[in-house]
Every structure is written in C-alpha cells, then in structure tokens.
Amino acid sequence: MNLILVLLFPMTAVLLSLLPLEKRFAPVVTLLTQIAVFGMALNLALQVSTGRTVIGLANWLELDGLSALVLLLVTFVALTAALFSWGYIFAHEKVARRIRFYYAQFNLFVFALVAVPVLVEPAFVWIAIEFTAMFSVLLVAFGNTHEALEAAWKYIVLMFIGAVIALLGFLILFWAQKNAGGGLYTWEGLRLSAAHMSPVLLKTAFLLILVGFGTKVGFVPLHTWLPDAHSQAPAPVCSLLSAIKTTVALYAILRLLPLLPNAPIDIWMQTIGLISVGVAAFLILQVRDYKRLFAFSTVEHMGIIFVAAGLGGKAGGYGALLQMLSHGLTKSFCFLAAGAVLLVFGTREIGEIRGLIRTSPVAGLALLFGALAIGGAPPFAVFLSEFSIFRAGVAQQHYLVISLLILFIVVAFFGILLHVTRMVFGKPAPVNAAAPGSVPFSCTLALVLAVVPVLVLGVYEPAPLHKLLTFAVSNLTGGMP
Template sequence: MIGTPLPPEAAVLLVPLAAAALLALLPGYRLSARINVVASALSLLAAAQLLFHRPGAGALLFVDDLNVVFILLNTLVGFTTSVFSASYIGHELEIGRLTRGYLRFYHAMYQLMMFGMNLALVANNIGLIWVAVELATLTTVLMVGIYRTHEALEAAWKYFILGSVGIALALFGTILVYLAAQPVIGEGPEAMVWTALIGRAAEFDPALLNLAFVFLLLGYGTKVGLAPLHAWLPDAHAEGPTPISAVLSGLLLNVALYALLRFKMLLAANPGAIAPGPLMVTLGLVSLVFAAFMLYRRRDIKRMFAYSSIEHMGIIVFAFGMAGPLGNFAGLLHMTMHSLTKSAIFFTVGHIAQVKGTQRIAEIRGLTESHPVLGWSLVAGVAAIAGLPPFGVFMSEFLVVSSTFARAPLLALILVFGLLIGFGALLLRVTGLAFGTPEGRTGPVRASSLPIFAHLALVLGAGLYLPPGVVAWFQNVARLLG
C-alpha cells in the first residue's frame, strides 16, 4: 500500500474486503492461504502508515492516537495469525477435519472478520461501530462452528445467542446516546458522529447518558468476556479452530473494549453523569477473581487459556476503570502485552493439539522432552502471561498494582489476591504439561513456529525496554482517556 494513492484509513478497510471477495471465489487451498497472508500483510503496512498520516475526521471515518494503537495491534496479530493459520489449517485438511470447500469459506471469512474489526476501530459513527462489531461477531460465530461437530455447532450457537443478547443491549445503549444528543446537536446522522458527540457531551442529559452506559457496559462487556457475561467464550475457544481462538483472545475482545472506552470518554466529559470508573472496576475485579479460580477446574487446554483471557480482560477493564494517566497507560500496555502473549500461547497450543491428537490436559505430559520447541515455548508463554519478569506483562501488572495501591489499597489487595490465585493455577498446569515422563502421541511438528517466537520476542523486548516514542504515544492516549 505504500506509494499508492489509496489513503491508509481506506486501505485497512478495502484490502481485507477485496481479499474476502476474491478468496470466496478461489478453490485452491495453497493459493488462498498465500493470498490471506499477503492481504493481512498489506493491511498491516497500511495501518503502519497511520503513524505518519492522520486524515481529518469525516462523517464516517476518523483516526486519532487511541484507535491507531488498536488498529496496529489488530493488523499485526491478524498478519501473524494468518501465517500460523496457513500451515495449521493445511494439516487440518490433511487429516480430514476440514474439506476444501470449508477452507475457501474459512479464508474468506477471515478477511471479512478483519474488515469488520478494522471498521469498528476507524468508524466515526457510533451506529457504524455497532454494525462493525456485529459483523465481526457473526463471522467468528460461523468460523467457530466450521468443524461441524456437535460440540462445535453447540459452541457456535451459544456464542450467537449470548452475543446477540449483548449486541442488542449495546444497540439500546447506542440509541439512548443518540436520544441524549438529539436535543443538542439535532436530528439525523450528525447526532451519531463521535467527534461531534465528544465536543458537546457536557450539554447532554446526564440521566440518559447514565442509563445508556449501563446498557453499553453490559452489551459490549459481553463481547469483552467479562464475568458473569462470559459464558460463550470458553466454548468458542475450545471448539473452534486455533487461529480463531488466537483472534478472539488477541483481537475481538479488544475491539469491544475499544467501543466501551469511546463511550466512557463521553460519560467522563459530562459533569452531571455518573463516574463510569466504579462500574468498570467492579466488573473487572469480579472477572479477575472468578476466572482465576476457574483455571483450577479446567480439563481442556484451550478452555483453560480462555479463562486466562477472561482474567486478563478483567485486569485491563479494572485499569481503565481506575483511570488517571498511570491507570490508562497500564491498561493500554497490558492490553498490548496480553494480545501478543495470548495469541502466541494459542499458536503453541494449536501445534500441541495437532501432534498429540487431543486437547485434554490429562493426556499431555512431558512436552519439553518429546517436543522441546513446543514445550519450552509453552513454558515461556505461561511465564509471560503469569506476569513473571522480565516479560512485558510483568511491567504492565506492576503498574496496575502500584497505581492502585497509591489510590485504593483495599482494591489493590483484591487485585493481588486474584493475580496470585491465577498464577498458582497456571504454574500447577504447566508443570504437568511441560515436564515429567512424556505421554500421548509423539508425531513431528509440521507447522512454522516463527509467529510464536516473534510474539514472545516482542513481549520480552517490551519488558526489557520500551522505546521513548512508544511511551510518549501511550502517555498521550492515556491523557485522551482521562
């Protein structure tokens, strides 16, 4: 995309949309997989251009420091997942779990999903954000059920039902925001343009904004995977293809969080509205503590890491609920580190499930002996997501805990309690998975480990050194969030 007249904000939308249309027509797996990777790479290049080219806000699209963080992360993980997916899905084809017809559908849906998520991130219209999140949800629902087993279809149906309830609540909240803006801005699409809304949010009816945020928090909170709205997430991770598990944990949860943050900014700009922080802090802590205990009861390796995603989204929502320059900075950093780390873990788990022929934890032992690369990659990934130094998650969790201790020591104690419970569960599980006498099949690993190493290297590098430019960028976003 560099050097072309197509604006980068348009390229991050048109590239995946055009690729989806093309992939729907191509029957060959190898060509489709390569086009999927190339399209994802072009989307990443277009997103990188947004660091240097910031278009003016229009009625439909706009770009600022906040959504550039999300867009870059979205396209980066989308690209690395497409690389991982090429070999992973090829193996699924070889063993007969997928057919060539389903693969054509899979690649087209992958790019359509990327289009939906990118659209939600660059949209300047709160109604368009809602439509884009719904599009991304529907495509992932279809991909979760792609194996067509009873369990996969049940998981997809559960995801669809609970996601529909959440998106309906979010729609009602969006309508209430429009009704609050209408007397001030006037009727029509202008009353749904976010840049217009944030400029005059102080004049809106605070009672309507308060009610709207409750519905938006419940609606988009369902997509974020916050407890007790999380029930779809473990099933979707366990039964869908592993690349979709990586995208769900690393990207789609962030997109719903982004929508929630935009509405939080509206509420914060109205002096008569309730403070959104306490609601987010409460849901964040409930999710953290609940998921930490649930980690001990999992018997499926992908389901276990799904609960780890619920735990970490709780930490992120908690950090943004505490707000302030340090809380918002910690939330952004933790979101970035979690996306990179959790997707690397799911890449590893996908390879493990293929070589072992199972996802059951009890049937996987001694990976560092039987498959050293996978075993030590899993150990590194779990060490990173558990918050051990020198990985970047340690830095972000340290900032969340230290900033909370300075402002609300009691909340900090609950936070640390949840973190320790989750740490214990992950340590218990990874010990059995990685060490001891190998059990189960010992087939060769036939897929690339490069995406795993790339993500873990980024997380390790961020823990050792954050470039001043990145720090300044995140600090500016933290100030925008209030």
C-alpha cells in the first residue's frame, strides 16, 4: 500500500500546488508531502532491510534492496530540497503564479524520480526516467534568461536523444527475451531468462542503454548538458538534478549488470568511469562558476561509482552503492550551500566572492564543509565510501585502475579546495546589491538537516543500513555470493 502512496502523494501535491490560494500554500503542501513520502520510504526501507522484497502490485511496483536504497536517497534529498526551496524561492520570486508553477513542477519532478526505483518493468522505468527529464526542463529554464533558455534547450535535446537510444536498447532486450522463450519483462524476469538470451542481442541492448542513459548520467563525453543546466537551474533543483536525477539513470544501468555475468563489460565500465573521473578532475581546475564546479564534481563521482561497479564482486558492488548514497547526500548538501552563497552574494562567479565566512558564516561554513565532504576528506561519508572502493580494487589487484582513480580524485580534491578556500577566506568582497543578502531560516534549517547524514555516515553505519546495502549488493550481483 505504501508503495502506491509514495507515488500518489507527490502527484496529489502537483494538483494542490496549482490551486490559486495563499502564496504559502504550495510550499506548505510540498514540504508536508516530502516529509510524508520520506517517512514512508524510511518505513519501507526498514522492512526491506530484513532481506525481503516489498510488493505493492506484483510485477509492477516492487521494492528490493537496491531500489529501496535509491528510494531512500531520492526522498531524503527531495525533502531537504523542498525545505530549502521555501526560503530560496520566496527570496527570488515575488509573483504568486510563478511560485505555484515552481512547486507544481517540483512535485512533478519528484514524482518521476520516485517512480524510477519502485517500478520493476523496464519499459516503465524508461518512461519514468524520461519524465524526470521532461518535468525538469522548465525548472532549468525557470530563470528565463538567455543563459537559462540555452541550458534548457541543450538539456532537453540531449536528454531526448539519450532516451531514444536507450528505448531502442530496451526494445532489443525485449526481443532477446522473447527469442529466449519469453518470461516476465521485469528486472527479475530478465535476470532469470538472461542465461538463454542471445549474447549478441544482450550486449547490443546493454551498449545502447549504456550510451542512452549514460547521457543522462553525464558520462564524458556525453556530459555537456550537465554543467550548463546546473549553473542555471535554481539551487534546490540543482540538488535534485545532481544528487538524484543522475543517480536514478545510473541505477537503471546498474540494474542490467546481473544480466551479463559473463560478458567482458567490466573493462568497459572501468574505462568509461575513469575517463569521466579524469576529464572532470581537470575541468574542475579551470571553472570560474562555483555551481559548474559542483556539476563537474558530479561527473567525477558518477565515474567513480561506475569504476567501482566495474570492479565487480561483492566488495566492488558495496563500494559503488555506498558511494552512490554518500555522493547523493553530500552533493545535495553542496548545491544547497551553493544556493546559500548565491543568496548572499548574488553572483555565481568564483572570482567575485571573497571572505564569505565573514559576510555570512552560515553560507561560508556550509560551502567549506561541502567542499571538504565532496572532495573526500575524512571524517565525511564520501571518504569512507571512496576508501572502500580502493580496498575492493586493491583486493582484486586492479592496481592501475586504483592508482589512476586516486590520482584523479586527488586532483579534483585540490581543484575544489583551491576554488572554495579562495571564496571562503580573505578580505570580504562587496556583495551584489540586487542579492537578497542573507540566508533565510528555512534554508539554514535545510542545510543542517542535509549535513547530518553526511557527518553520521562518515563515522558510523547503522545496522539496518548495512543490511540494506548488503541486500542491495546481492541484487546488483544477481544473488551471487
């Protein structure tokens, strides 16, 4: 029942947000919805962590370890983003109609994001992922400036091209399954019939889906939409885009891994991942816009997760999923911090910001924490997950891959810190007179809420989460011990 409700709630919130009532109505509805949905997701994840699959509608809506993990991440990030939106949107937008429009789109976007992990039929997952793109285009264009429109155009075009390529992949997958004697067209059904499928068709389907959804994940060289969309979209939307929209597309690719236990895709995954990490690390060094900085960091982290998944085995899978979780949580915090900086200074240029910590201690501390956390400094969550990936790689003797990975991560770490310390410390620069100038209470609250798991997961992994991750890894490796 809860599985149906997690879909119904955001959909209802879309309709309620559109009602022309008091201007605080839409944000209240949105916030309450996200709290309820997160509560239900937490409850579902606890049930799943006992090792059983929760079934909402058999063969339609199901939740196993991997999907519960993604659902938990999606709903938590959506909650913090909704809370942050409260202050951020009121500070930037005065027209009631535009505020309602923003929240309706926001809920629609969250609806699509939540639908990806709970659906088990690949054709519907494809549609849900495609809807995550379609429903966020107008949010990217929300600023309605020259740059925002250009970013939205690039975004919609690349998203749709990716979707069409992936669609062909799913059609070929369907064909392969039918040739192999049919079966249920669900993730589990596909896994069961994978052994009888033609390897050529299976590999072609995987490759098409990898390229198609890889565009949505932001693998180099298909990443060009990512920094543009992230520099233009409102900060809470960036947090959704970067922390979970890319993740759900990656989730769909990872779902195919159990179908190909014997194919030599490990080396493809490691190569694609390393290229993304490497290119992003060096692009980070030369950015001039701090939101683009975090966007390139997303490209880097998607690469790291893919390398980890490519290492294979339980340890690699565990590292990949832990990294997916810690990146999602940390990156959403980073973009909220970036939003706070934008509220204070009113500019996205790194060069125009100095002495942030004195102008606004909240924004300054948040940005510094975010930079350290996403760079992978201890004691934050990303450090732990990256460390588990290195350990998995060394245990499997992938020395070259791990050395390159460490090199790129170190380059990215210094790149991020170089830019951020320049902004945070020093003599305060004058702020843009048009900027709101301060961080509203709701935004501060959202930052505090968002930083909690980033800190906690860096030092402590709760037992249910560990069980959930273990279950998720078994979904990833196809039940392989």
